[in-house]
Amino acid sequence: MKRIAIVGGTKGIGRAVARLFVARGDRVALLGRDTGDLAASAADLAARATSAGASAPVTAVLDLERTETFATALDEAARQLGGLDTVVVTAGAFGTQDALEADAAARARVLSTNFTQTILFCEVARTRLLAAGGGTLCVLGSVAGDRARKPVVIYGATKAGLAYYMHGIDLRDRDAGLRAVLVKPGFVRTGMTAGLPEPPFAANPEDVAPAIVRAIDRGTPQIYVPAIWRLVMLVIRWLPGAVMRRVKF
Amino acid sequence: MLSGWGRWPMVPGRELLSEDLASLTVGASLTRGLGRSYGDASLPSTPDARVAGTRLADRVIAFDAETGILRAEAGLSLRDVNRTYLPRGWFVPVTPGTSFVTLGGAVASDVHGKNHHSAGTFGRHVRRLRLRTGAGDIVEASPEVEPDLFDATVGGMGLTGHMLDVDVALRRVPSPWIASETEYVPDLEALIARLLEAGKTWPYTLAWMDALGAGGRGRGVVYRGRWAEAEEAGGRPLTWPREVVFPMAVPYWALSPFGMRWFNELVLWRYGRRVTRAIVHPQTFFYPLDSLLEWNKAYGRRGFTQYQCVLPHRAGLAVFRKVFQTIAARGGAPYVVVIKDFGAEGRGTLSFPCPGITFSIDMPVAEGKTQAIVDAVNDLVAAEGGRVYLTKDAFTRAEHYRAMDPRVDRFNAMRRRWDPEGRIRSALSVRLLGDAA
Numbered sequence: 294m295k296r297i298a299i300v301g302g303t304k305g306i307g308r309a310v311a312r313l314f315v316a317r318g319d320r321v322a323l324l325g326r327d328t329g330d331l332a333a334s335a336a337d338l339a340a341r342a343t344s345a346g347a348s349a350p351v352t353a354v355l356d357l358e359r360t361e362t363f364a365t366a367l368d369e370a371a372r373q374l375g376g377l378d379t380v381v382v383t384a385g386a387f388g389t390q391d392a393l394e395a396d397a398a399a400r401a402r403v404l405s406t407n408f409t410q411t412i413l414f415c416e417v418a419r420t421r422l423l424a425a426g427g428g429t430l431c432v433l434g435s436v437a438g439d440r441a442r443k444p445v446v447i448y449g450a451t452k453a454g455l456a457y458y459m460h461g462i463d464l465r466d467r468d469a470g471l472r473a474v475l476v477k478p479g480f481v482r483t484g485m486t487a488g489l490p491e492p493p494f495a496a497n498p499e500d501v502a503p504a505i506v507r508a509i510d511r512g513t514p515q516i517y518v519p520a521i522w523r524l525v526m527l528v529i530r531w532l533p534g535a536v537m538r539r540v541k542f
Numbered sequence: 543m544l545s546g547w548g549r550w551p552m553v554p555g556r557e558l559l560s561e562d563l564a565s566l567t568v569g570a571s572l573t574r575g576l577g578r579s580y581g582d583a584s585l586p587s588t589p590d591a592r593v594a595g596t597r598l599a600d601r602v603i604a605f606d607a608e609t610g611i612l613r614a615e616a617g618l619s620l621r622d623v624n625r626t627y628l629p630r631g632w633f634v635p636v637t638p639g640t641s642f643v644t645l646g647g648a649v650a651s652d653v654h655g656k657n658h659h660s661a662g663t664f665g666r667h668v669r670r671l672r673l674r675t676g677a678g679d680i681v682e683a684s685p686e687v688e689p690d691l692f693d694a695t696v697g698g699m700g701l702t703g704h705m706l707d708v709d710v711a712l713r714r715v716p717s718p719w720i721a722s723e724t725e726y727v728p729d730l731e732a733l734i735a736r737l738l739e740a741g742k743t744w745p746y747t748l749a750w751m752d753a754l755g756a757g758g759r760g761r762g763v764v765y766r767g768r769w770a771e772a773e774e775a776g777g778r779p780l781t782w783p784r785e786v787v788f789p790m791a792v793p794y795w796a797l798s799p800f801g802m803r804w805f806n807e808l809v810l811w812r813y814g815r816r817v818t819r820a821i822v823h824p825q826t827f828f829y830p831l832d833s834l835l836e837w838n839k840a841y842g843r844r845g846f847t848q849y850q851c852v853l854p855h856r857a858g859l860a861v862f863r864k865v866f867q868t869i870a871a872r873g874g875a876p877y878v879v880v881i882k883d884f885g886a887e888g889r890g891t892l893s894f895p896c897p898g899i900t901f902s903i904d905m906p907v908a909e910g911k912t913q914a915i916v917d918a919v920n921d922l923v924a925a926e927g928g929r930v931y932l933t934k935d936a937f938t939r940a941e942h943y944r945a946m947d948p949r950v951d952r953f954n955a956m957r958r959r960w961d962p963e964g965r966i967r968s969a970l971s972v973r974l975l976g977d978a979a
Contacts, residue, residue, distance in 0.1 A: 304561045305598070330562075337601035341626050484598055487559035 294348075295319040296374040298367060300355060300414065301384030303327075303334035305483035306433065309502035310381065315342050315350060322370035322377075324355040325384075357384055357410045358402075363417040371421070378428040379509060380418040382411060385433060387485045390446045400447060407451035412458050419462065419471060427470020431509050432459055434477045436517065439526045442542060463514045472512030476505050479522035492542070494521050544593070547838050548580040548936060550845030550907045553969060554589040563599040563615060567674045567704035570594040572968050574700075575644030576619060579651060580848050581936030582969035583699050587979050591967070594704060596646050602626070603707060610712040611669060616646030616705040621832070623712070625782060628824065632712035633769075635667035639880075641829050646705040651933040652697030652893040656746035656767065656828070659885040663895055665696035666888055667711045673703035676961025680706065685889070694956040697890030699932055701971050702957055717775035720746075720827040722767040725817045726810065730760025731859055734899060738883055740766045746827070749881040752806040753866050753903075760866075762881075763813050770821050783825055783833045791839045802875060841906045849916060850902035850931040852884055852895060857926040862901070865919055869903065874915045878904040892953045894931045902934065913937050920946075932970060943974045950975060 297314055301307035302323040314321050315338045323338075325331050331352035338350040351373040355366035371377040386399075386406040393400045415430060422428035437445045438452030459475040466473065480486060480495040501518035508516045517523040532540075545552040557574055560566040567573060571591040574584040586593050596617035603613040610632050612623065620634050621641035627633070637643075638653040647653075652665040661667075670684040671692060681703070683692035695702045723744075727733045733749050740747045744766040751762035831837050838846070853861055866879075880902050884895040905912060916937035923930065929946040930938050944950060954975060958964070964977065971977040 308561070333601055333603070336603060340602040340605045343630070482559070484560045487595070488556055 295379050296322075296371075296377050297379040297381060298322045298324055298353075298370040298374075298377055298418075299381045299383065300324045300357065301382065301433075303330050305383065305485060306478065306481060306498045306501060306505070307381070307383030308334065309498035310383065310505050311338060311350070312341060312499075313502050313506045315339075315348065318343075318348055320348050320374045321350040322374055323350060323352045324366050324370060325352070326354065326356045328352070328354060357406055357414060360410070360413050363414050367418060367421055376425065377421065378425070379431070380415075380422065380428070381431045381509070382414065383433045385411070385435075385485075387448055389444050389489070390448075391444070393447050403448055404451055407448070408454050411455060415458070415462070419466065422471050423466065423469055427472075429472045429474060429509055429512060430462065431474040431476060431505070434459065434475050436477050436479050436522050436526050439477065440530050440532075440537070442529075442537065443540075444542065460514070472514075474508050474513055475515045476508060477515065477517045477522065477526075479517065479519060479525070481518075494519055494525065544574075544577075544585055545845070546577055546579050546581050546584055546936070548845050548847050548907070549838055549841070549843075550847060550936060551582055551585070551969070552845070553582075553585050555586040555591065555593060557593045557595040559595040559598050561598045561601075563594070563596060563617070563704070563706050564674070564680070566594045566599075567706070568678070570704060571965055572700060573616070573646065573704045575617060575647035575650075576642050578640055578643050578647065579933045581932075581934065582973060583651075583933055583935075584647075585969035587967040587969055587972045587977065596644055596705075599706075600644075610714060611709055612712055613670075613707060613709045614645055615707050616649075617644050619644055620648065624824070627712060628715070628718045629780060631715055631718075633715050633718075633824070634664075635711060635713045636661055636664040637828055639829065639831070641832055645708040645710065646700070649696055649705060649708055650698060650700040652888060652890045652895075653933075654882075654884070654895050656748045656765070656882065658895055659741040659747065659883055660745045661713075662885060663697070663888040663890070663893060664710070665890050665893060667713075668696065668708060669711060670709040671695060672706045672708075674706060675703040676957070676963065676965040681960070684709075690956060691960060693889050694891045694953055696888065697893030698953065698957075699892070699968065699970060701966055701968065701975070702960060703966065715769040717770045717772045718780040718824060719770040719775040719778065719821050720767045720824055721770040721774060721819075722765065722822045722827055723817055723819050724813050725764045725766075726761070726813050727764055728759065728761050730762075730862060733760060733762045733764065733881065734859065734883075736764045737881060740764055741883055744768055747882070750809070751879040751881055751901075752810060753870075753879045754803045754875065755806055755810075758866065758870070760863075761810070762879075763810070765827075767822075767827050775821055780823070783823070785833050785835050787835045788837045788839045791843045793842065841904070844907045844909075846904055846906045847912060847916075847936050848902050848904050848934040849919060849937075850900060850934040851919075851923045851928050852898045852900040852931075853923065853926055853928040854896070854898040857898070857928065861922060861926050862899075865901075865922055868918045868922065869905075869915055872915045872918060873911055874905050874908075878902075891956065892932075892947070892949055894929065894933070896929070898928070900931075902931075917942070932974070935970075935974075938974065940974050940976065 302311040353369035435452040437449040463473040599615040599617035746767035
C-alpha cells in the first residue's frame with residue numbers, strides 16, 4: 294500500500310490516476326486550491342473504493358502559484374496518511390502559442406506554473422521524500438517538450454525545462470532512493486486540450502492512467518503515454534529545422 | 543466537425559469540455575454526452591452554438607449501499623457504473639445495447655433495453671435530477687418536485703435543460719454473471735411468438751432477425767437472460783474483456799448485401815437449430831459490440847443510420863413484412879434487424895417506448911436512397927399508430943413526426959416555460975420540433 298499525494302488529482306489525467314490508486318487500496322491525498330472541488334473528488338474516490346472507510350482519501354489545500362502552501366500541504370497530507378512515499382504532479386497550465394501571444398497574463402501563468410512553481414514544489418517534495426528514506430516523485434511533462442513546434446512554443450519550452458529538471462533529479466537522487474518518473478503524454482482528451490484539432494493517437498485519461506501507475510510502481514525514469522508517442526516523437530525529433538519551419542503542427 | 547454514432551450527418555461545430563458542468567453549461571445551447579445517439583440529437587443547431595460536453599464530469603457524488611441509489615454527475619458512463627458497482631452486486635437498472643452512454647444521455651433518451659417488458663425505461667428508476675434550465679437557473683426535479691419538468695426531461699432529448707447530476711436506483715444482482723438461452727426460430731411469426739412467450743418468465747429478452755436469407759421468411763434467434771444465482775455462477779470472479787479499436791472505415795464497395803448474407807449465415811450457424819444454454823459474461827449479453835471500439839466505421843465513410851420504431855400490437859405482422867419489403871424494394875438492405883417487445887409506457891412526456899413491438903434496422907447511408915426509404919417506412923408506421931425513436935433518427939421529416947407523436951405540443955409548451963427565449967436547441971429540435979436554427 295502506497296501513501297500518495299497528488300497535485301491535480303481532481304481533474305483529467307490526475308483524476309484517472311487517483312481512481313486507479315484508490316481502486317487497488319492505496320491511500321491518496323488530493324492536493325489543490327478549491328476546497329469544494331477537493332471534497333467532491335474525495336467523495337467520488339471514497340464512493341468507488343471497495344472497502345468503504347478503510348482507505349478514504351484525504352485532502353489538503355495547495356496552490357501551485359503560492360510557494361508558501363507547499364510545505365504545509367505536504368505536511369498535512371503526510372500527517373493524515375501517516376507518512377508519504379509518492380508525490381505526483383499532474384497539474385499544469387496550457388495555452389497555444391496564438392493564445393499566449395494575445396494574453397500576457399496567461400503567458401506569465403504558463404511559464405510560472407509549469408516551470409518555476411512546479412520545480413519549487415518538487416524541491417520541497419523531494420527533500421521530504423529523501424528525509425523519509427526515499428520514494429517516488431512523478432511529474433507530467435509533455436511530448437511538446439521533446440521538440441519545438443510552432444503551435445506550442447512557450448508551453449513546449451516550459452515542459453522541456455521541466456524534463457531537464459526531472460532527468461537531473463533522476464541522476465542525482467536515484468542512489469539515495471528517490472525515483473524520479475517523468476510522464477510524457479501525447480494528445481489526451483481533457484479540459485486542457487478541448488477545442489484543439491485532434492491528432493492521430495488521441496487518447497482518453499482512463500486509457501493512459503494504467504501505464505502511469507505502472508511507471509510509478511516500477512520507478513521508470515521516463516515514459517510516453519500512449520506508448521506510440523515514443524515512436525512519433527523519435528521521428529519528429531529527427532526532422533530537420535527546414536521541415537519544422539514549414540509544417541503546421 | 544461533430545456527428546452522432548451513425549457518422550451522418552456530420553456538421554461543423556465543436557464541443558467544450560470541462561470537469562465543472564455548472565460553469566460549462568452557462569450560456570450553452572446543448573449538452574452532449576458520449577455522442578452515442580445515432581443521428582443529430584447531440585448536434586448543435588448552428589456551427590457557433592455552444593455545445594457543452596459532459597463526459598469529463600463523471601464523479602460519483604454518493605452511493606447508498608443499502609438502497610442502491612447512486613447520485614452522480616451527468617457525464618458518468620454506464621460502463622463506469624457497471625465496472626465500479628457490479629463487483630459489489632449492483633447493475634444499472636436498465637441499459638441500452640451499449641454501455642458507452644452517460645447518465646445524462648440515458649435520461650435524455652429515456653433508454654430502454656432487453657428488460658423493458660419487466661423494468662420499463664431508464665426514467666422509471668431515476669429518483670431526482672438537477673439541471674440548468676435554458677433561463678439559466680439551477681433547478682431540482684423529481685417525480686415529487688417539479689414533476690412536469692421531470693417528465694419532460696425524461697426522454698426530452700436534452701432540450702429541457704442541461705442535466706448536472708442524476709439520482710438513479712441501481713439493481714441488486716445475485717451474481718455478476720448471466721444465465722442465458724438462445725433459440726433458433728424459423729420464421730417471423732414464430733420469432734415474435736417466442737419473444738412474447740419468453741417475456742412472461744424471463745427478465746431480459748431480445749430477438750435478432752435475418753431479413754436477407756431463407757427467402758426473407760424472417761428466421762432468427764431469440765435471446766433470453768436472467769442474472770445467474772451465486773451457486774450457478776460458481777463464484778467465478780468477473781474480469782472485463784480487452785477492448786480493441788476498429789482499425790479503419792470499411793470501403794463502400796465492401797458493404798454489400800451479399801457480404802451481410804454471409805455474416806447472418808455465420809450467426810445462425812453458430813446458434814444451430816436448437817436451444818443453447820450458458821452462463822455468460824454480462825458484456826457478451828448486454829454489450830456484444832462494446833469491446834470493439836469505433837465499430838461505426840464498419841459502415842464506411844458515408845455513415846449509417848438505424849431506423850427504429852414501435853408498432854402497437856394491433857398493427858399485426860403483415861405490417862412488419864411490408865416494412866421489410868418496402869426497404870428491399872427501394873434498394874436498401876436491412877443489415878441488422880433487432881426486435882423487442884415493449885411493456886407499459888413510462889412517464890416521460892416524449893419518451894419513445896409504448897406497448898407493442900419495436901424493431902431496429904441498420905442501413906448504410908446512400909445518397910437519396912436512404913431518405914426515400916425512411917419516408918416510405920414512416921408512411922406505414924404513422925398509419926399504424928407507431929412512432930420513431932429520436933435517439934436513432936436522422937431522416938424523419940417534421941410532418942411525419944408530428945403525425946406520429948401528438949405529444950410534441952405539450953412538450954414544447956413545457957420547454958417554453960423553463961426556457962422562454964428558446965436558448966436550448968439541437969439540430970434535431972430544428973429538424974423535427976419547429977425550433978428556429
